Amino acid sequence: MQGCLTLGRYAGIKVSVHWTFLILPLWIAAAGYYRGYTPDTVLWNLLLIFTVFGCVTLHEFGHALTAKKFKFKTKDIILLPIGGVARMEMIPENPRQEFLVAIAGPAVNFVIAAVLYTITGIFDQKPVITTGLVPSQENFLYLLALVNLFIGAFNLIPAFPMDGGRILRALLAYKLSRTTATKIASHIGQLIAVLFIFTGFLYNLFLIVIGVFIFLGARSEWFVEHSRFILRDYKVSDILMHQFHQLGLEQTLEEAAAYILNSSARNFLIMENNKVVGTLSRSELTSALSVMESSTPVQDIMNQEFLILDPDMPLTEIYNIRKQPLNAETVMPVIQNDRLLGVLDIENISEFIKIRHAVLKKENHLVSG
Numbered sequence: 570m571q572g573c574l575t576l577g578r579y580a581g582i583k584v585s586v587h588w589t590f591l592i593l594p595l596w597i598a599a600a601g602y603y604r605g606y607t608p609d610t611v612l613w614n615l616l617l618i619f620t621v622f623g624c625v626t627l628h629e630f631g632h633a634l635t636a637k638k639f640k641f642k643t644k645d646i647i648l649l650p651i652g653g654v655a656r657m658e659m660i661p662e663n664p665r666q667e668f669l670v671a672i673a674g675p676a677v678n679f680v681i682a683a684v685l686y687t688i689t690g691i692f693d694q695k696p697v698i699t700t701g702l703v704p705s706q707e708n709f710l711y712l713l714a715l716v717n718l719f720i721g722a723f724n725l726i727p728a729f730p731m732d733g734g735r736i737l738r739a740l741l742a743y744k745l746s747r748t749t750a751t752k753i754a755s756h757i758g759q760l761i762a763v764l765f766i767f768t769g770f771l772y773n774l775f776l777i778v779i780g781v782f783i784f785l786g787a788r789s790e791w792f793v794e795h796s797r798f799i800l801r802d803y804k805v806s807d808i809l810m811h812q813f814h815q816l817g818l819e820q821t822l823e824e825a826a827a828y829i830l831n832s833s834a835r836n837f838l839i840m841e842n843n844k845v846v847g848t849l850s851r852s853e854l855t856s857a858l859s860v861m862e863s864s865t866p867v868q869d870i871m872n873q874e875f876l877i878l879d880p881d882m883p884l885t886e887i888y889n890i891r892k893q894p895l896n897a898e899t900v901m902p903v904i905q906n907d908r909l910l911g912v913l914d915i916e917n918i919s920e921f922i923k924i925r926h927a928v929l930k931k932e933n934h935l936v937s938g
């Protein structure tokens with residue numbers, strides 16, 4: 570992800586922090602100043618936030634290392650101000666594996682909380698009632714234990730994108746198909762989201778933000794699963810585009826722009842000796858034109874880390890490959906035995922999904938009507 574700083578690596582998994590994370594310490598320092606906290610209290614607050622994010626990292630490692638046991642790779646763990654994300658290349662579809670991978674994260678927080686409670690018991694560090702929720706040397710470990718309990722419990726809410734959503738889906742998938750399980754889990758998630766929003770209007774506006782976040786998460790999970798369901802019987806060769814636009818390495822941005830204006834081209838394959846060496850999308854071209862000379866050759870800006878597809882590859886696998894973020898601009902050449910057969914882009918796939926969705930809807934309607 571762009572704008573990330575790598576902190577380190579463990580078990581082949583990179584841990585990085587997104588620049589927006591800086592908002593947190595700045596916000597704490599500003600809030601401390603505004604509320605007239607002593608520098609000591611501000612420091613304890615900062616220490617608490619950094620330690621909590623250490624625990625969030627361990628939570629993500631809980632997911633990643635359990636996934637590793639089942640041979641699922643995690644590309645990296647990214648820390649954002651709202652929490653952490655372990656970006657897995659593939660998500661286990663076996664209910665038992667998905668259940669264990671999902672529950673491992675909250676389990677880490679509960680273990681941390683239990684250990685901290687034991688320690689605070691030994692040091693009798695429980696004056697949280699007298700000192701309130703403002704962190705200090707006296708209640709630090711106790712507060713850290715409380716926060717871990719909260720993180721564990723919050724993640725168990727049975728709604729996507731929380732771990733609880735995946736746990737619920739995995740449990741339902743023991744008896745139902747994955748698609749039906751996702752549909753039910755997504756509906757339950759949306760219901761919970763509406764409850765959050767409703768309660769938020771009555772008590773705390775922050776709950777509305779969480780509600781909207783859950784609502785969108787539930788919907789997008791259903792969308793991905795539904796797309797997977799629609800695509801499951803098709804291969805890359807079924808929808809690849811045989812018409813595509815090629816450019817030579819030395820051709821300029823200006824020439825590429827002229828192609829876009831004169832034709833239906835929305836992206837290009839960059840060729841050298843009849844081999845694909847790069848791809849170029851419309852938005853990559855326009856953003857380059859805004860900062861570079863129009864006489865710049867396309868080889869200076871082309872994307873060299875493109876994905877090559879095999880015509881026999883099932884379409885659902887494209888969704889499983891998470892090595893690179895897929896977006897509407899992603900262009901993928903389809904090659905077999907060194908022969909270029911065509912290209913596939915995400916826009917193409919989503920159009921196919923829309924068409925199949927409409928056809929399925931009509932068929933269902935005819936059956937039920």
Ligand SMILES: [Zn+2]
Nearest residue numbers: 674675724732
């Ligand atoms: Zn988690």
